[in-house]
Amino acid sequence: MSYRNLAVTELVERARTGDNRAVGRLLTLVERGGPVADQIAELTHPLRGNAHVVGVTGSPGAGKSTLVGRLLAEWVAQGFRPAVLAIDPSSPLSGGAILGDRIRMDDVVPEGTFVRSMATRGHQGGLALAVPGAVRVLDAAGFSPVVVETVGVGQVEVDVVAAADTAVVVATPGMGDAVQANKAGLLEVADVFVVNKADRPGASDTRRDLQLMLDLAHVTGQDVDEHGTYFRPEIVMCTATSGDGAAATIDEIHKHMAHLKASDGLSRRRALRVRAEVRSRAERILMDHLDRAISESDLLTDADPNPVSTAESIVSRITGND
């Protein structure tokens, strides 16, 4: 039977009862966007809320995918039903490395889990809409934790990880990763640090660098959020290739979730997440209006339009303030 011909309502029903082909088809439709993706959002919105969303990021080559594979196996052993959404960045310069990561992760994906990679396809804003939609599908289908894995090179990727319930930042020895994480704003969003490849020289230096930066952030109060809540990220030493440290990483991820539940952190994080999604959706609708208004304007025929007044008059077409 082809899943291409199934109605979206039927796909959602099947996804809820553990049909992974239906989940895969829904994710394809979410990634494609448009009215069908909106319909899936409407249908899965009331069904979500139980998944622990874990963001994982780090430089290319930090061994994120191997680590995530180990975490999956450990979660399955503990009776969880985890899923992974791996974001393929659109940058042509890093495409190759990520493809390599993807293949390496496939080697270690355990039975009973769901792994899906999602390409951003280069269109701006696509990621901001597709990721929350895909996470909601996996959540509605009963997966938890839902891991969102990105390469932490751009603001969009940092935002995706920051929007998770728990943000895991992966560093490696000898690459100045601690300093880079600090620059990229990852230090502020991290709830758990993993120093991967901990069997390599320099691992303890990387740990010390991270500790120093966490100490500094604490002294200056940067790590206390607007509600006065303080959570100091733990630093876990890990060797993903052998599996050492995977269980300890999971312990820290679970401890962070317990902290969120004990404070009002969980509801606050989820409210921020839905607000960001609403904003992205509203932006997309407005950009559609803009495309239409531009094509209906005389911008295409005027040889020398004044950029300021022309932009204002195009906006007036949308807001109706002619």
Place this chain on the structure above:
Amino acid sequence: MSYRNLAVTELVERARTGDNRAVGRLLTLVERGGPVADQIAELTHPLRGNAHVVGVTGSPGAGKSTLVGRLLAEWVAQGFRPAVLAIDPSSPLSGGAILGDRIRMDDVVPEGTFVRSMATRGHQGGLALAVPGAVRVLDAAGFSPVVVETVGVGQVEVDVVAAADTAVVVATPGMGDAVQANKAGLLEVADVFVVNKADRPGASDTRRDLQLMLDLAHVTGQDVDEHGTYFRPEIVMCTATSGDGAAATIDEIHKHMAHLKASDGLSRRRALRVRAEVRSRAERILMDHLDRAISESDLLTDADPNPVSTAESIVSRITGND
């Protein structure tokens, strides 16, 4: 006398008569954005149109800044009055290398030219608004050519170079730059290729790679635009550190301009540029409307809003279709 207290009209008047301090002050105000930047756009719009806008891009470390310094000296020797707008990327991962480039260029900036670097400051869309505004100021002040130099790593940077009258792509031997340029979409936008560091091993291989890719693009018709115009980019071998090839690079840039003027390419490119700017300006106005609509909505108090219907209702506040 402090230029901070001068009216914008006075600054524009002074900039036109060769006062570079006034030009610098105008660029600061353009970079800052807002109503004052709009006013500068209104004032300089009727004064522009004479500058030859040259985009220069390439990987970090390709020697772009040294090359641009050589081009400046050569243009000055030929009686031109060139200016450079160097875009500092916001990515924290490449910040260091660019700073290094900047310092190297300052060493070779000749008398009688104007060089300014512009930080993107991380806010999305900032570059898309500030660059055309800054180019217009330099144009109105009588500079030509106006060089816009970027690091070709992201779509925004490629777009900036593609929006120039003439796009120069700098490659170097032994870094797979030809292949990277192809992936990043630079091959399609390039009007002149420079193989810099041509005294290094592998320079002729890089030239051959570029030629092969240009041949392929020609066979498949990718290099012919929608008007059927064909311009095959020349490949110039250059050693910017010694100055070899700088004059040849300028010859090719001028030849491309002559081609644009002989066809209707120049007016078409400039129309595309102003359209892109109008779109960016309209986007910014719409995003301001969106911020206001979100803050006036009940999104901040609703604990569990439906993302689809909430986004639609926020857009209705802007379009007036309640």
